[in-house]
Amino acid sequence: MTINSAPPALQPLLDRLEAAATAEAVRFAVEDLAAANLPEAVPMLIHVLGYNNPGAAVAAVEGLIAIGEPAVMPLIALLDGFNYGARAWALRALAGIGDPRGIDLLTQAAVEDFALSVRRAAARGLGKLQWQGFASGDRFPAQHKALATLLQVCEDPEWVVRYAAVTGLEALGLAWEASSDGTEAEDGAANNAANNKADATGRAGGRSQLQARLNSLAQTDESTALRARATLALQRLEHSAQQ
Amino acid sequence: MDRLILNKAWMVRQLLSLLGCCLSVQALVCLRGLVRGALCRDCPVAVLGERSMSDRYSSNRSSNPSPEISPESLSLDEAIANLQQTQDPDLRYYAAWWLGRFRVNQPVVVDALLVALEDESSRSPDGGYPLRRNAARALGKLGELRALPGLMKCLDCEDYYVRGAAVESLGELGDRRCVPRLMAFLAGGLEAATLMPGKPHLREPYDLVLEALGSLGATEAIAQIQPFQAHFVEKVQYAAARALYQLTGENGYGEVLVQALAGPDLQLRRAALMDIGAVGYMPGAGAIANTLAENSLKLIALKGLLETHLETHLEQLAQAEHQPLSEQAIQTMDLMDGLL
Numbered sequence: 200m201t202i203n204s205a206p207p208a209l210q211p212l213l214d215r216l217e218a219a220a221t222a223e224a225v226r227f228a229v230e231d232l233a234a235a236n237l238p239e240a241v242p243m244l245i246h247v248l249g250y251n252n253p254g255a256a257v258a259a260v261e262g263l264i265a266i267g268e269p270a271v272m273p274l275i276a277l278l279d280g281f282n283y284g285a286r287a288w289a290l291r292a293l294a295g296i297g298d299p300r301g302i303d304l305l306t307q308a309a310v311e312d313f314a315l316s317v318r319r320a321a322a323r324g325l326g327k328l329q330w331q332g333f334a335s336g337d338r339f340p341a342q343h344k345a346l347a348t349l350l351q352v353c354e355d356p357e358w359v360v361r362y363a364a365v366t367g368l369e370a371l372g373l374a375w376e377a378s379s380d381g382t383e384a385e386d387g388a389a390n391n392a393a394n395n396k397a398d399a400t401g402r403a404g405g406r407s408q409l410q411a412r413l414n415s416l417a418q419t420d421e422s423t424a425l426r427a428r429a430t431l432a433l434q435r436l437e438h439s440a441q442q
Numbered sequence: 443m444d445r446l447i448l449n450k451a452w453m454v455r456q457l458l459s460l461l462g463c464c465l466s467v468q469a470l471v472c473l474r475g476l477v478r479g480a481l482c483r484d485c486p487v488a489v490l491g492e493r494s495m496s497d498r499y500s501s502n503r504s505s506n507p508s509p510e511i512s513p514e515s516l517s518l519d520e521a522i523a524n525l526q527q528t529q530d531p532d533l534r535y536y537a538a539w540w541l542g543r544f545r546v547n548q549p550v551v552v553d554a555l556l557v558a559l560e561d562e563s564s565r566s567p568d569g570g571y572p573l574r575r576n577a578a579r580a581l582g583k584l585g586e587l588r589a590l591p592g593l594m595k596c597l598d599c600e601d602y603y604v605r606g607a608a609v610e611s612l613g614e615l616g617d618r619r620c621v622p623r624l625m626a627f628l629a630g631g632l633e634a635a636t637l638m639p640g641k642p643h644l645r646e647p648y649d650l651v652l653e654a655l656g657s658l659g660a661t662e663a664i665a666q667i668q669p670f671q672a673h674f675v676e677k678v679q680y681a682a683a684r685a686l687y688q689l690t691g692e693n694g695y696g697e698v699l700v701q702a703l704a705g706p707d708l709q710l711r712r713a714a715l716m717d718i719g720a721v722g723y724m725p726g727a728g729a730i731a732n733t734l735a736e737n738s739l740k741l742i743a744l745k746g747l748l749e750t751h752l753e754t755h756l757e758q759l760a761q762a763e764h765q766p767l768s769e770q771a772i773q774t775m776d777l778m779d780g781l782l
Contacts, residue, residue, distance in 0.1 A: 323782040424745045
């Protein structure tokens, strides 16, 4: 694959990947391509997600997360397609970047995708969205949507998907703890005051829903690992609230 | 870009992800096929392979059929009826697997499985007893001690795979009365543990025997197990290391498994992952997270590690009112988070 008007650093890396003959050589070439951190490498890194080469895919996902914003729309375009082999990896990259534009895909995939690895990656990503990237009026509705989805994912028959939902709930709860200490005053225009107050009330309600669900998972889930993870999430939330 | 090649590669990948990603889809395909009377011969092997990866290390001992399969395929009554009938050996074969998979521990099921353990009618082209194999595996999952004599008898069966399934199940049952008989498999030492002429396997299922002795806590077998660390088959070496770690608690044996995670063979790396998880060798957690294998398997292995650790840790703290999570447990969960 040749990309016109690419920066000079890119072409040798692409050539090396092209020439790689073994799975290991492909992985090393992708690791170097990812480490270059070039937005122009996004199409190739996304292409790599479709190889059946987990080592290379891990490196490509890390590279895409590091590149961040420029990778978001190409990833969303890929996820609209039907390449299931690459879906889980692309979802992980999108989840890792945490861009607000990914929220619809993440909520849908967390509940509906037939592959548990995709539901798992999406649930984890939902809690880790970059909430400060949302417009202030959109932030709480988005968080509420993520919460409702994660509560639903806690019913998934697969332990590992429920486990991912617990990590998502923890991240969402921690984000709420962080925003309840006044950091949102930056929104401060007077006409937002009423909104902020309504959001704060909503957050308190959301937080208690989230804690109630974690509590019940910590006590009754059939999986010991899951009970432990829910316990850890509760401890971290409690610790954060005390700070 | 060459469209044709891309499309082909895409199809292969999709197939792989379908096969690899979820047992329930596979089982559904098989069972649905069966209900329609169309049998896919290759499926049971694939399903059972997957089973031994995911199920053996799962702590889920629920005896209820999992909701994602039962309503769509076999009902419990159908499965039991299929196991009891003798007209259709294929239906019977699947029913034995199904009832074990969902741990349907009812007396009527155990009775029917014990009958199936002595079946003479279902024979494979190589002279094996496929129904006996599945029945033996299922009885191990049900944890019913009534199965002990029947399973012990299977250790003398001429079918290598029936012997292997019985050994595995005896390890799961946890009754130490079978230990002397299992040790007898090792009696000839390395010299006797050679390939079976004309077969793709060893004379006895040594790896499974070693694993079972480890799970049964058979410390009297340590001296007999030790030479098998030098067996020419790597899987047998690792089974010996796994058993010796369980029997002695010495980290050196755990490290043998950790080194296996750096080996070139993906199948062996997968096996080592599961072994470290199953025996709860906590210092191996980081190596599990870093090995080149599917995240799904690494997560199952770390879950096994965490749960083994929590069980022993909780026993020690049984008296404490508030049981804090240990530093090691938290580190393991952080590793798991990173693999989601």
